[in-house]
Amino acid sequence: MAILMEEGMRWFGPADTVTLAELRQAGATGIFSALHEIPYGEPWPMDAIVARRDAIAAAGLTWRVVESVPVHESIKTRTGDYARHIENYRLTLERLGAAGIRIVVYNFMPVMDWVRTDLHHRLPDGAEALRYDPVKFAAFDLFALQRPGAERDFTPAQCAAARTFWDAQSTVARDAFIRQTLDLFPGVRLGLTFDDFRAMLARYREIDAATLKQNLQLFLRAVVPAAEAAGVRLAIHPDDPPFSVLGLPRIVSTAADLRDVVAMADSPANGICFCTGSLGVRADNDLAGIVREFGTRIHAVHLRSVQRDDDGSFFEAAHLEGSVDLPAVVHALLAEQRSRARTKDRAARLIFRPDHGHVILDDFKRPAPACPGYPLIGRLRALAELRGLQLGLAAARSD
Numbered sequence: 001m002a003i004l005m006e007e008g009m010r011w012f013g014p015a016d017t018v019t020l021a022e023l024r025q026a027g028a029t030g031i032f033s034a035l036h037e038i039p040y041g042e043p044w045p046m047d048a049i050v051a052r053r054d055a056i057a058a059a060g061l062t063w064r065v066v067e068s069v070p071v072h073e074s075i076k077t078r079t080g081d082y083a084r085h086i087e088n089y090r091l092t093l094e095r096l097g098a099a100g101i102r103i104v105v106y107n108f109m110p111v112m113d114w115v116r117t118d119l120h121h122r123l124p125d126g127a128e129a130l131r132y133d134p135v136k137f138a139a140f141d142l143f144a145l146q147r148p149g150a151e152r153d154f155t156p157a158q159c160a161a162a163r164t165f166w167d168a169q170s171t172v173a174r175d176a177f178i179r180q181t182l183d184l185f186p187g188v189r190l191g192l193t194f195d196d197f198r199a200m201l202a203r204y205r206e207i208d209a210a211t212l213k214q215n216l217q218l219f220l221r222a223v224v225p226a227a228e229a230a231g232v233r234l235a236i237h238p239d240d241p242p243f244s245v246l247g248l249p250r251i252v253s254t255a256a257d258l259r260d261v262v263a264m265a266d267s268p269a270n271g272i273c274f275c276t277g278s279l280g281v282r283a284d285n286d287l288a289g290i291v292r293e294f295g296t297r298i299h300a301v302h303l304r305s306v307q308r309d310d311d312g313s314f315f316e317a318a319h320l321e322g323s324v325d326l327p328a329v330v331h332a333l334l335a336e337q338r339s340r341a342r343t344k345d346r347a348a349r350l351i352f353r354p355d356h357g358h359v360i361l362d363d364f365k366r367p368a369p370a371c372p373g374y375p376l377i378g379r380l381r382a383l384a385e386l387r388g389l390q391l392g393l394a395a396a397r398s399d
C-alpha cells in the first residue's frame, strides 16, 4: 500500500462555488463532503447519499470522508427527542456504510461549531485570513449577547478593550459582526436569531464538562455498534478553538480529552479527526506526540497552522508558517502511514486535506467561498505545499 497519505479536499456540494473539476485539477483524489441540505438530526436518505457519491465519482474523484454528520443538540444535552435523533444517526451511518463511504467526521461542540471574529483579516502580503481576537469575542458576549456573568470569562483589560471596540462600531458594523458570528456553521446557514441562540445556550445551564462527556459516552455507546456493523469509522473533530467559549463546556481540546474519548468505546470505529489548526491553538498540545499516541485511531486529518499571539488572539497562518510545526506533524503521520502499509490495513490509508486556505490572487475575483476559509486558490497553494512536504519527507528517509 501507498506510503503516502491520500490528498483530499473539502467540497460543500452542488451549491459550492468551487467545482469538483477544479478540485481535481488541484490534484486531490479524495473528497470530504456532506449533505448539508439535510436538516440537523434527520436521517440522510439513501438515494441522496448515492446521488452525491456518484456525482463525485463522475468527476473522477472519490467521496472518502463525510464531513460532517452533525450531532443534534438534543443528543449533546440529552434532552427532548434525543433517542429518535440517535436512531436517525445510526440509520445514516448504516446507509453511508452501505454506499461504501467509510469515514464519518462529527463534533460534540455545544451550540457553536467554530468561532472566529475576523473573516477578512489582512496579512502584510495582501492575503486574507481568519482570525480570533478575544477582545472582539468579549464584545459579542458582553454587549451583543449580554450573557449574564460573561465578564467573569475575560480579564478587566479585555473587557475595557471590548467596550472601546464596541463603542467605535456603527450599528451596521455591529449587525454584520453579530450575523457573522451566529452564522459560522460550515456549509449551512442556520439563520439563528439571538433568541434561538439564547435558548440553545440555556439548555447547557446544568451541563458541565463531566456531564457533557457522559453524554458523549452514551452517544458513542449507541452509535459505535452501528458504525462497526456498517464498516464505518467515526472521527471526532476537536473543539475550535480548544477552550471554553460563552461559558459552555468544551471536552475535546487536549490529548487528555482525546484519551478519554477513545476510552469511551474501545473500538477502531471510535476514532478522531486530527485537526492541527484546532489543537494547535494551545501551545501545550504536542501535535506530533498526539499522532504517535493515537496512531491507528486517527481516521481523518486536517492540516493547518495558526499564529498564536501573546494577547490570546490567533490567526490562520500560511500552512508552513506560524506556530504549528507541520513538517514535524507530517513526519509523524508518514510513520503512521508506513505502519498501516505494513499491516496491510488497506481500508485505513490516511487521508488529509488542507484545512482552510487564505484568500489570495484570483480568489478575490471569484464568488465568495461556500464557507469562510474555503477559497479555491488559497487551498490549492496549501495542498501543493503539503504535497511537496510529504514527498520531500518521504524521499529524505535514509532507513
Ligand code: DNO
Pocket (backbone or CB within 6 Å): 067, 068, 105, 106, 107, 113, 114, 186, 237, 302, 355, 356, 373
Ligand atoms: C471548519 C471545520 C469544522 C469541521 C466540523 C466537523 O472549517 O474544520 O467546522 O468541519 O467541526 O464536525
